[in-house]
Amino acid sequence: xxxxxxxxxxxxxxxxxxxxxxxxxxxxxxxxxxxxxxxxxxxxxxxxxxxxxxxxxxxxxxxxxxxxxxxxxxxxxxxxxxxxxxxxxxxxxxxxxxxxxxxxxxxxxxxxxxxxxxxxxxxxxxxxxxxxxxxxxxxxxxxxxxxxxxxxxxxxxxxxxxxxxxxxxxxxxxxxxxxxxxxxxxxxxxxxxxxxxxxxxxxxxxxxxxxxxxxxxxxxxxxxxxxxxxxx
Numbered sequence: 715x716x717x718x719x720x721x722x723x724x725x726x727x728x729x730x731x732x733x734x735x736x737x738x739x740x741x742x743x744x745x746x747x748x749x750x751x752x753x754x755x756x757x758x759x760x761x762x763x764x765x766x767x768x769x770x771x772x773x774x775x776x777x778x779x780x781x782x783x784x785x786x787x788x789x790x791x792x793x794x795x796x797x798x799x800x801x802x803x804x805x806x807x808x809x810x811x812x813x814x815x816x817x818x819x820x821x822x823x824x825x826x827x828x829x830x831x832x833x834x835x836x837x838x839x840x841x842x843x844x845x846x847x848x849x850x851x852x853x854x855x856x857x858x859x860x861x862x863x864x865x866x867x868x869x870x871x872x873x874x875x876x877x878x879x880x881x882x883x884x885x886x887x888x889x890x891x892x893x894x895x896x897x898x899x900x901x902x903x904x905x906x907x908x909x910x911x912x913x914x915x916x917x918x919x920x921x922x923x924x925x926x927x928x929x930x931x932x933x934x935x936x937x938x939x940x941x942x943x944x945x946x
Contacts, residue, residue, distance in 0.1 A: 751928070759916035765928060766887035766917060770795065772932035773890045776939055777864055778802045782932060795886070796857035800825050803860040807839055808832040826850050861886045865893065869942045875904055882907065891917055894931070897938050898924040 748764035768782075775782040780802075788798060797816060804825075805812035810832060818828045826847050829839075836844045840863035846856040858880070865871045870893040871879075879889060884907055892903035895917075899906075909915045926934055 753918040753922050753928075755919075758919045760918075762917045765921060765931075766891055768928065769891045769894060769931050769935075770887045772935050773864075774798070774802070775932060776935050777868070778806060794853075796853045799857040799860045799886075800853065803843065803863070804829055804832060804834070807834045824850070825853065825856055858886060861889065865889060868939055870897075870938070871903065875902070879904060879907060882911075894935060894938065895920050895924050895926070898926060898934075 748761070748767070750761040751764045752761060754760055771782050771785050774780070774785055785798065789795065793816070797819065798812075801812040801815045801819065804810065804815055815828055819825060822828060829847050839847075840859070842859035842862050843856065845851075846859040851859070862876060862880070865876060866873065871889070876889070879892070882904075884892070888907060888910075889903070892906045895901075895906055896903040899920075906920060910917060910920070921928065
């Protein structure tokens with residue numbers, strides 16, 4: 715049996731060495747595609763992952779002024795949502811190129827080291843983000859701080875409600891989705907989040923009830939952001 719195993723290993727090694735170098739250098743790809751993209755009353759939660767992802771991407775595109783498809787492509791190529799939130803936030807506060815910041819992060823492995831030379835004032839950086847960088851928080855916590863800064867600055871949430879939802883376990887996608895639906899209905903984001911988490915409803919069902927077409931989510935978010943800017 716041992717010679718057979720050895721021969722298989724040698725054959726695999728030969729095939730690997732025959733591959734062109736670019737093929738060996740291809741990064742891992744994170745699938746960011748969804749089979750279910752429409753609400754099905756018979757399976758009300760089946761498309762929720764898509765609704766949550768597209769709502770987050772729409773919010774990202776709106777606040778940073780980029781094409782949503784650009785963000786989707788970056789995620790398909792393996793970039794995490796956390797790294798994108800952080801890179802684009804630091805770029806927006808310093809006028810740096812987010813692509814360069816992402817390259818620096820890949821080289822240094824630390825957003826704290828990337829941010830330090832930018833010398834962004836705390837007022838511009840945001841107290842939450844500044845504290846997360848100072849304490850060398852995990853990337854997820856730093857990205858959450860970025861999203862919290864945006865949600866507060868655009869007045870999607872009051873401080874107390876946002877903090878309470880975070881303590882209850884709400885993630886970035888859920889916070890953005892809940893705030894969008896709450897703006898369309900006479901319910902708070904907290905009520906909506908609890909309904910979904912207790913199994914009483916789904917995000918797809920809530921979108922249907924709020925008469926928000928998934929194809930119009932980005933425009934709905936843009937309207938909400940514009941309204942908040944005018945009132946501030």
